[in-house]
Amino acid sequence: MRYAGDVKITFLGSGGAFTDFRQNYHNNALVETGAGPVLLDCGFTAAQSMRELGIHPGALSAVLFTHLHADHASPEQVIWERYYSGPHGFPEFKPTRLVAPGELLSPMKASLEHYIGIYSDPTGTVRDDGVDSLVQFEHTREVEIGGVRFQFFRVPHVHGNNIDKAAFGVKITEGNKTVMWSGDTTFSPDWVRRAADDPNVTQIFHECTFFPHFRGTVHTHWNELLTLPDDARSKLTLMHHTAVPDGVDIEAVADAARRHQIFEL
Numbered sequence: 001m002r003y004a005g006d007v008k009i010t011f012l013g014s015g016g017a018f019t020d021f022r023q024n025y026h027n028n029a030l031v032e033t034g035a036g037p038v039l040l041d042c043g044f045t046a047a048q049s050m051r052e053l054g055i056h057p058g059a060l061s062a063v064l065f066t067h068l069h070a071d072h073a074s075p076e077q078v079i080w081e082r083y084y085s086g087p088h089g090f091p092e093f094k095p096t097r098l099v100a101p102g103e104l105l106s107p108m109k110a111s112l113e114h115y116i117g118i119y120s121d122p123t124g125t126v127r128d129d130g131v132d133s134l135v136q137f138e139h140t141r142e143v144e145i146g147g148v149r150f151q152f153f154r155v156p157h158v159h160g161n162n163i164d165k166a167a168f169g170v171k172i173t174e175g176n177k178t179v180m181w182s183g184d185t186t187f188s189p190d191w192v193r194r195a196a197d198d199p200n201v202t203q204i205f206h207e208c209t210f211f212p213h214f215r216g217t218v219h220t221h222w223n224e225l226l227t228l229p230d231d232a233r234s235k236l237t238l239m240h241h242t243a244v245p246d247g248v249d250i251e252a253v254a255d256a257a258r259r260h261q262i263f264e265l
């Protein structure tokens with residue numbers, strides 16, 4: 001049972017970029033708001049996962065992005081489904097609201113120009129203003145949707161050699177409860193410890209990979225999360241891990257998210 005002021009999150013998937021889709025989907029989630037669900041990251045498996053949940057993309061109030069990788073930022077399918085279909089089979093011609101910091105949305109807009117720029121409108125007229133007609137771009141680091149506040153914060157995902165790819169975590173707040181969402185990030189324990197110490201933070205969803213640490217990794221590894229103190233790990237739910245290998249003591253953290261799992265926090 002969800003109470004007003006709880007944050008409700010449904011995982012479309014908790015898999016990594018190379019997941020076998022018979023096992024899991026990309027690490028995308030629906031956040032319930034008073035204006036309808038917000039899709040937090042939209043990989044190319046999001047539409048299939050929503051179909052299995054019986055949720056048409058037309059129900060979405062907005063799509064938010066943490067960074068530009070295919071398992072997080074492939075919204076073309078959802079944009080077309082909202083425009084050319086509907087829950088009853090008829091086209092509803094709905095535009096899609098895309099929300100993210102400008103560092104992400106500007107290049108995404110330029111890329112989408114070539115995918116959805118040219119289309120056929122409800123009168124059957126072929127037009128070339130698809131990017132402006134099918135999508136509402138909202139460049140921001142903070143937005144409130146249906147009573148839920150989303151605040152983007154920078155994380156280090158692919159960084160080094162004086163290069164730092166734009167990547168963000170998201171702080172999600174409803175009432176006096178806050179849930180942290182790491183996005184894709186290498187291990188950066190400072191904000192995790194601060195969040196763990198904040199009594200309003202009920203959960204920290206953190207990416208995790210169980211692959212052995214290797215040169216060139218851009219993710220957080222299980223053995224790194226184990227270096228966090230007990231009180232921080234007790235608020236940690238793993239995501240982006242695909243599956244927990246046999247022999248891993250998952251009791252060391254709060255949980256590991258599964259495809260279609262619902263959290264009410």
Ligand SMILES: [Zn+2]
Pocket residue numbers: 016017027069071072184240
């Ligand atoms: Zn990813």
Ligand SMILES: [Zn+2]
Pocket residue numbers: 067069157184
């Ligand atoms: Zn990534």
